[in-house]
Amino acid sequence: MLVVVASVVAIVVSTTGTPAGPSAVASASPSVGPSASRQAVTDLSPNGRLAYWRAEPNGDHLLWVANADNSRRRSVAKTDNPNSITKTKWSVDGSAIAYVEGGIRLVVVRIDGATTAYTLAPDLRADSYRIVDHRFSPSGARIAATVQRQTGSQSDVYIGAANGTWTRVTTVEDAIAADWLDEDELLVQTTGGVISAVRATGTNQFRPLTGLQASSPVIGSDGRVHFLAGRVTQFAGSTETFVFAAAANVWSMTADGTDVRREITPPDQDSLRLDGTWPGGYLYHRGTAPAQLVIGSIPILLPSNGGLIERIAVSPDKRYAIGFAGTTVVRVDITPAGLAPSAVLLLGSIDGGDIWFPRGAPLTRAAPTPRVDAPAVRYAFALGGNIWTMGADGVASVLRTGASNAQTQRRFNVPLPLWSPAGDRILTVESLGTGASALQLIPVTIDRTGKVTRLTALSSVAPAVAWSPDGSFIAAVALPASPQDPSILLSELSVRVVSLDGVVGQSIPGREVAWTKPGMFVLTNGTIRANDRARDEQAIELWAGTQKRTVTTVARIVGDARAQAPSVTKGITSVSNVTAAADGTFAAARVAFLGTTATPLLVLLRASDGAATQYVLGDRIADEAWSPARPLIGYTITLGGQGILGTPQEARPMATVRDPASGAVIAEVEGRFAGWSPDGAWFYVATTGGLYARPLAGGALVRVSGIGVPVSITKP
Structure with a gap:
């Protein structure tokens, strides 16, 4: 991991004015190439300009600038x-x-030939860090570089200023x-699928623009930010990391993240x-393939007579485009009827x-x-593998990066962080350490100042952890290995109680826990x-101290006709996500029948007698959360297939609030259920x-x- 001791990173900088001619001594560093004269900046067209490297007959390798039609060309630099x-x-x-050189x-070269070179410091080079991309600010006064570690693909953004x-x-x-959005902010994407505006000063001054899992933000010709939203993945090459989106739509939004729309x-x-x-x-590009592709309502084929076009850009009047095809530069004319069938060769033998x-x-x-007035509260949420907090003004800030410990965000989907009952700290999980232990999770608390307490007494826990009602303890399911290890299904697990200073207390046999005022609901x-896909003969118990009683059994839950269970349930009935109302009067659990076409369900249970008051069947159920004020449960039920947004197979999540006593639906709103206000009024x-x-x-x-993501909410 790269450690920054000060905010300004040591980089060797050299600046030269316009030299009189070529260097007399050969050098691997760029230098200004020969030219008859140095012309004014304004002699090049304001409507389009080319820059390209080319080997000359005398062996010189020069950087040329010219108008878009290659007129008025001149060299401004050379390299050996x-x-x-x-x-x-x-x-x-x-x-x-x-x-970028090597x-x-x-190296920045003005079109009058003045050159500034910024070199990575020796310690960065020794640690295999390389400059893999760069972007100018609108005025050119600043330049942003993506610096990536070749051996581990870690990458971060550095800002270069005019003073070097x-x-x-x-x-x-x-x-x-x-x-860049302006001189103070630039767009940044992460391999975790977050698109943010980031300030060019300070550290981690992220302003996420959307909760969609997204990639490839670009400023379009209409001045809006366009991006892909879908299933985001990355390819970490030795020279650059690419971020892809599959099953995706193109979306756009304003620079401040409003007016989000599917394009x-x-x-x-x-x-x-x-x-x-x-x-x-x-x-767009497909994967790491070099060919540039064009999509509209249908795919648009670029002419290939001049070679496979790898990059192309459209002129402001939209009458032609200039493309780069290997070692050639081509012009493609655009008419109301479409693209010209053939490209016109402008240049050859470029590099x-x-x-x-x-x-x-x-x-x-x-x-x-x-x-509009909204509750005065404070939020916490997970996005892109990082933990964030946000005030009522909607401005988010990073509280804990997923890179803080063993690259947690690259190994786990970080669950929703939970505010303590007093609202003074957050409970989450992160990797135990590096190496093999990076796959093991431990509980972590973070107070409002950012102070982190890692509770390492339990070397591996399940991702779902819980606060005690008074906030003085947490409960976690201890694991004998990492959560992904197949041995977990075969192991006898236990719920462990841990104090905030890391002292491990009570142990209760069980696989899930929800902590309420009367006690802990535990899945046995x-x-x-052998060969079962799920455990059998389970029950939900209520523990008050060392005393317990059985609330209900899983056999009783699936035996009810409302569950619509298959005829054989032994060894395939998976129970998960046990939750409960704060006063302990009701509980809920998800049930799925693995390897069958039976519809998964959410069952609502009355704690006093274990009766199932409601069965909610849906393709996918998620985001269960109980009102802090009274027994009402909110959840997301999704109907439809796994198709991408905008297609007939589009999945349609519905935020639902239900009364478990009567089974009545109190509210339904399209979207994901995202949380409750502290008083339960919103x-x-x-x-x-x-x-x-x-x-x-x-x-309204x-x-x-x-x-737009689920949040944990507390008083401000």
Whole structure:
């Protein structure tokens, strides 16, 4: 792991003015190449500019700049090591070009030839860190670099300023720089699927823009932020990490995360990377394949007579596009009828380059609107493997990064963190350590100042942990191995009580726990036979101190006709997610029949006699949470298939509030159930558009934040 002692990272910087001519001594470092004269910046067209590397007959390897048609070309730099040059890119304003040399040096060349070189410090180079990408701020005064460790794929964002200093602005170890929003913020994506605006000063000043699992943010020609939302995965190569989205839609939003809308469903549902907008569609890559693809309502084929186009950009007037196809630069004309069937060859024998076109539309931001009153509370949530907190203003901040200990976010889906009853700290889980122990989870508490207490007395626990009603203890299911180990199913587990200073107390045989005022609801171990897929003869018990009573048995639950269980349930009945009302009057559990087509269910149980008051059958049930004020349960029930949003197979989650006593539905809102206010007067719904609060008594949804995820809520 990279340790930053100070905020400004040591990087060797050198700056040169415009030299009189080529260097007399050969050097691996870039230098200004020969030119008849140094022309003014303004002699190049404001409508489009080329930059490209090319070997000359005399053996020189020069960086040329020119108009988009290759007129008025001139050289501005040369290198003696062309194979080391990557990522040649124009600045946003077209006044400079930057490229990476050997992965360790970022070189910025103004079009008058003045050069600045930023070199990674020796300790970073020795630890296998390399510059894998870079992005100019709108004015060109700042440049952001993604610095990645070749041997472990950890990556973070560094900001370079005009005075030659670099600052590490993220420490999450999976951040990748994207387009700048303005001089103070840039878009950043993470391999965990989070798109944020990140301030160019400070550390981890993330502002998540959406709760959708997303990748590939780009600023489109309309000034909106476009991105892919779907199943996000990564490919960590030795020279760059790619973040893909499969089963995805293209979405867009304003720069402040509002007006989120679905734009198009790509016909290609493989792993995609979004590259930019195109008239009537989008540019993207499939996986790590080099070919640039275009999608609209149907796929659009790029001409291939000039070679396989790897990158292409459209002119502001949308009459033509410039593409790079291997060692050639081509022009593709665009007409109302579509693309010209053949590309026109502009250049050959190049070794990499870029095309610059001015941005046509200003960045789109939402108009200020009066803020509607919502509960004055504080939130906690998990997103992208990190733990976040957020005030009533909807502004989130990172409380604990998933990279803080053994890359927890790369190994586990971090569960919802839980506020203590007093609201003074959060309970979560993270990796025990590095190596093999990284796959084992331990309980962790974090107070509001960020102080972390790792409760290592239990070397491995199940992800679901619970607070005692007074907040002085926690309960966790101790495991003999990591949660993913297949031996867990065969093992006899126990619920352990742990004090906040790590002293382990009571042990209760069981596999799940929900702690309420009357005591702990515990799912017993039951029995298991060889080749069974689930345990059998289980029960739900209520423990008060050392005294226990059986609330109900699983056999009783599935024996009720309302469960619609298959004829044979032994060895396939999986019970999970035991929860209970704060006053202990009702409990709930999920039941699934593994390997069958029987519909999973949520059963609501009266604690006094174990009677099942309601069976809720649904394709998927999640996000159960009980009101802190009275016995009401909120949950998400999802109907429909696993299809992507916008298709007939689209899954449709519904946030539901139900009275377990009568079985009556109190409220239904499209979206995920996201939590309760501390007084139980409001409940929360997470949608693609953000997080919303709604009065339980009825009324309109109130938008809290653009981050639509389940939250844990306490008083401010």
